Amino acid sequence: xxxxxxxxxxxxxxxxxxxxxxxxxxxxxxxxxxxxxxxxxxxxxxxxxxxxxxxxxxxxxxxxxxxxxxxxxxxxxxxxxxxxxxxxxxxxxxxxxxxxxxxxxxxxxxxxxxxxxxxxxxxxxxxxxxxxxxxxxxxx
Amino acid sequence: xxxxxxxxxxxxxxxxxxxxxxxxxxxxxxxxxxxxxxxxxxxxxxxxxxxxxxxxxxxxxxxxxxxxxxxxxxxxxxxxxxxxxxxxxxxxxxxxxxxxxxxxxxxxxxxxxxxxxxxxxxxxxxxxxxxxxxxxxxxxxxxxxxxxxxxxxxxxxxxxxxxxxxxxxxxxxxxxxxxxxxxxxxxxxxxxxxxxxxxxxxxxxxxxxxxxxxxxxxxxxxxxxxxxxxxxxxxxxxxxxxxxxxxxxxxxxxxxxxxxxxxxxxxxxxxxxxxxxxxxxxxxxxxxxxxxxxxxxxxxxxxxxxxxxxxxxxxxxxxxxxxxxxxxxxxxxxxxxxxxxxxxxxxxxxxxxxxxxxxxxxxxxxxxx
Numbered sequence: 001x002x003x004x005x006x007x008x009x010x011x012x013x014x015x016x017x018x019x020x021x022x023x024x025x026x027x028x029x030x031x032x033x034x035x036x037x038x039x040x041x042x043x044x045x046x047x048x049x050x051x052x053x054x055x056x057x058x059x060x061x062x063x064x065x066x067x068x069x070x071x072x073x074x075x076x077x078x079x080x081x082x083x084x085x086x087x088x089x090x091x092x093x094x095x096x097x098x099x100x101x102x103x104x105x106x107x108x109x110x111x112x113x114x115x116x117x118x119x120x121x122x123x124x125x126x127x128x129x130x131x132x133x134x135x136x137x138x139x140x
Numbered sequence: 141x142x143x144x145x146x147x148x149x150x151x152x153x154x155x156x157x158x159x160x161x162x163x164x165x166x167x168x169x170x171x172x173x174x175x176x177x178x179x180x181x182x183x184x185x186x187x188x189x190x191x192x193x194x195x196x197x198x199x200x201x202x203x204x205x206x207x208x209x210x211x212x213x214x215x216x217x218x219x220x221x222x223x224x225x226x227x228x229x230x231x232x233x234x235x236x237x238x239x240x241x242x243x244x245x246x247x248x249x250x251x252x253x254x255x256x257x258x259x260x261x262x263x264x265x266x267x268x269x270x271x272x273x274x275x276x277x278x279x280x281x282x283x284x285x286x287x288x289x290x291x292x293x294x295x296x297x298x299x300x301x302x303x304x305x306x307x308x309x310x311x312x313x314x315x316x317x318x319x320x321x322x323x324x325x326x327x328x329x330x331x332x333x334x335x336x337x338x339x340x341x342x343x344x345x346x347x348x349x350x351x352x353x354x355x356x357x358x359x360x361x362x363x364x365x366x367x368x369x370x371x372x373x374x375x376x377x378x379x380x381x382x383x384x385x386x387x388x389x390x391x392x393x394x395x396x397x398x399x400x401x402x403x404x405x406x407x408x409x410x411x412x413x414x415x416x417x418x419x420x421x422x423x424x425x426x427x428x429x430x431x432x433x434x435x436x437x438x439x440x441x442x443x444x445x446x447x448x449x450x451x452x453x454x455x456x457x458x459x460x461x462x463x464x465x466x467x468x469x470x471x472x473x474x475x476x477x478x479x480x481x482x483x484x485x486x487x488x489x490x491x492x493x494x495x496x497x498x499x500x501x502x503x504x505x506x507x508x509x
Contacts, residue, residue, distance in 0.1 A: 013295060019302025026309060087294045114298035115334075118305050 005129055006048065009033045010040035010067060011055035011085070016114065020053065020085070023118045024125070037063045041070060044077055050129050056086040068105035079136065081108035081128040085116060108132050146172040147262050148189055152182030152208060153197035153224060158247075162195070165251040166258060179203030186212055186219070192265040193258065194219060195245070198236065199226045206236060213240045218272065220265040222257060285341075293337055301330045339470045348477045351396035357505050358397050360390045360425055360432050366397075367404035368423070375412045381420040382408070390425060393432050394505040395482045403478040404434070406471035407498050411438035414496065431484075431501040442492035451488050452476045472498075 007029050011017050017033050024031045032047070034040035037058060044052065044067075052071075056064035064084070071077040082105055108131050110124050149171050151162050159175040166173055174189060176182035179202050186194060194212060198205035209221055223236040223244045233244035242264055245257050304327050308320075315323065368382055375382050411421040419439040426433050443451060452472050479486045484502035 013299055015299035016295070016302050019299060019306045022306040023309060026306075087298055114294070115301035115305060118309055 004028065004030050005050040006030045006032070007051050007053060007125070008040070008043055008047075008049045009053045010035075010037065010058075010064070011053070012036055012058040013055070016055075020116070020121060023121055027122050027125075029125070037067050040067060044071070044080070049080055050132070051125060052080055052082045053125075054082050054084050056084060065105075071106055078106045079132065080106070081132040082106050082110075083124055083128055084109060084111045085114055086111065087114040108135065146170055147193070147265075148172045148174070148191040149193045149195070149258065149262075150174050150176065150182065150185050150189070150191045151195040152176045152179065152185075152200070152205075153195070154178060154200045155197070158197070158224070161251075162254060165254050169255075169258075171258075179205065179208040182208055183211055186215065190216070191219060193261045194221045195224055196221060196241075197224045197226070198229075198232050206232070206239065209236055209239055209241055218265070218268050220261045220268065222261050294334065297330055297334050297337070301327065301334070304330065336470070339474060348399070348474075349481050351399045351478070351481050354396045355394050356397070357392040358395050358400065359392050360434070361386055363397065363400050363404055364423055364425065364434070366401045367408055370401075370405045371408045371412055374409060375421070378412060378415065379418045380412055380415050382412075383420055383422045384425075385422065386425040387427060390427055390432060391504045393482075393502045395502065399478045400482065400502075403475040403500070404436075406475045407436050407500070410471060411436050411440070411496070411498070414438055414442075415440040427504065428501070431503055433499060433501050435497055435499040437495060437497040439495040442494055442496055443488070443490040444492055445490075448488055448490060452486060475500075 007024055009017055009021060009024075009031060011033075012035050014035060017035070021031050021033060032043060032049075034043050043049075054064050054067060056062050058064055064086075068082065068084075071080065071082070084105070108128055110128060112120065112124060116124075147170070149166070151159055151173065152175070153159055153162075154177055156177070159177070163173050163175060172189075174185055174191070176185050178200055182194070182196070183203075185191075196205045196208050196212075200208075205223060209223065212219055212221055217240065221241045223233065223241045225233050225236075225244055225246050233246070236244060242261060243257060245254070249257075304323065308323050308327070311323070364384060364386060368384070372382065408421065408423065415421055415438040421436065421438045424433075424435045424437075452475075476486050479500050479502065482502050484500055486498065486500045488496065488498050490496040
């Protein structure tokens with residue numbers, strides 16, 4: 001495929017990752033995986049990705065948020081669309097008191113809850129990538 | 141080894157003889173006793189040593205005893221205070237107790253009386269402190285419960301479900317009809333579990349009374365229509381007709397739409413669940429005595445009379461006629477809490493094998509004058 005989109009998943013649950021990875025593989029995406037925030041950030045900085053699928057609760061707490069914060073500060077990384085996949089809606093709201101349940105981490109992001117139905121997952125992924133590309137074409 | 145810390149008592153009285161004799165009476169007990177001859181020194185002592193129990197003479201020169209009492213409670217209302225009244229002045233004793241004193245001790249008193257009231261005061265203090273600790277622990281538990289349940293239970297279930305989702309896509313066309321059906325059942329069962337955990341989180345870690353912050357005017361018809369939309373697929377599966385009889389021009393109620401719809405979905409969903417197939421569930425709504433009444437009736441298995449009081453309490457689980465239906469017995473608890481947060485009431489009437497009616501009443505919106 002000439003225009004194969006590259007995705008990165010950062011999630012510390014290998015079983016869950018296999019579940020979404022095989023759906024994304026099946027849809028023709030090239031998928032990389034990082035099982036912790038550190039290697040995740042390294043991957044983001046060393047390679048171009050069309051989309052990041054990001055888990056929030058990893059390791060000792062909301063380490064996914066650290067990644068989002070780092071991305072927000074980086075002019076290149078903050079253009080990458082992010083699909084936040086989380087198991088805990090309540091805690092997201094708790095972490096951002098006073099903010100709506102869906103926090104805006106970067107320019108283009110969306111939030112879905114685990115587990116996510118294949119149809120919804122693929123819809124969100126392609127929509128986010130399209131939105132990011134349209135934005136790039138406009139500003140770039 | 142940790143020793144029980146000595147219980148700290150302060151006696152504030154302008155008569156030296158009272159201070160001395162009180163100190164003597166309590167000698168031999170494991171108390172740490174301090175005394176002060178007036179209010180201002182007494183307050184300073186309270187601030188310094190953080191006592192468990194304070195005796196305050198009501199009649200003292202300088203700061204009046206009643207003010208000392210108030211200032212102590214303003215500083216720390218877990219400190220137990222007992223006032224000493226000079227003569228049989230019941231009025232001032234009553235006033236002191238209104239201001240938070242635990243008890244009063246009329247002069248003159250015997251050593252036994254003093255020892256007894258001291259013991260009771262300290263027991264009271266212990267209870268107060270214990271209550272506060274328990275309340276704090278309960279809050280902490282509630283907060284942690286959300287985190288533990290989400291992470292330890294929901295994560296593995298999500299991983300399983302995600303793989304079932306992936307597998308059913310990858311195996312499409314390769315499985316026999318019955319294998320496919322089993323895979324679908326598995327997804328449904330896992331989905332039920334995840335929903336159950338979400339309900340628990342809703343009951344135990346979300347403070348439902350907070351919906352009061354987002355009250356607005358709501359049309360009853362909208363609520364019922366939205367709730368029916370969500371229950372209808374289940375009703376169709378069991379061939380149950382949903383019949384609504386809603387008075388036209390019902391006045392709006394004041395509430396939170398999302399949670400009220402949730403409450404109604406639970407109630408109507410329950411009615412469908414416990415109905416005999418091919419029967420009907422009716423939803424009536426009328427205005428009555430300043431309240432909107434919504435009654436949901438099924439023609440189903442009903443609830444035995446001795447179980448009726450339990451229906452709305454936590455974890456009640458009825459017997460569904462269709463054992464395939466999952467019933468968690470928590471939906472009605474959530475509904476009850478939501479209705480109560482709306483200053484409403486909910487009650488159940490039922491006859492076994494005939495059917496059940498759940499009626500909720502919610503106050504109508506008061507006209508803003």
